[in-house]
Amino acid sequence: MADYTLEEKDSFTVLGIGTELESDYTDFAGITKEKxxxxxxxxxxxxxxxxxxxxxxxxxxxxxxxxNNKMMYYAGVMTDESIQEESRVIQFPKGEYLVVKGEATTADEMSNKLTGIAFGQVLPEAKNFAYVGGPNTTVEMGQRNGLVFGEMWIPVVRK
Incomplete structure (x- = not known):
């Protein structure tokens, strides 16, 4: 199984600018292009x-x-401020999160890689926890040795 941890996180908010993803949720190539x-x-x-x-x-x-039954995708940051542009304050609940760490040559590549690991490997094989919905995020944390590194955070509950 892929390398992951379960971590307790306090609730937090992200201010995001978003777009609706029009591709079917099973159309990985279409979603990747839209993003x-x-x-x-x-x-x-x-x-x-x-x-x-x-x-x-x-x-x-x-x-x-x-x-509202739409697949939304946001670019966001942690902040207490607001902006002029249309935006959304996204609430992440306090609780346990599946955390998958990784790196890649670009932020898009890292995000796609971590999403694939989390939803394609870890969650389908998990026996003692499950994702039951709510916002999930990849977090670009910085660069080192020419690679973008970060994590995917998915709220989960114990089975």
Missing amino acids: ADFWLAIKQDGRLDTLQAIATNDYIFAVNEAV
């Missing part, structure tokens, strides 16, 4: 810089959340 296009757009138009300017740390969050 990559979204990141390119918010980097080019300055919205990511706007978020990072008010962040309380250097972490960049890529959040998946179901909202």
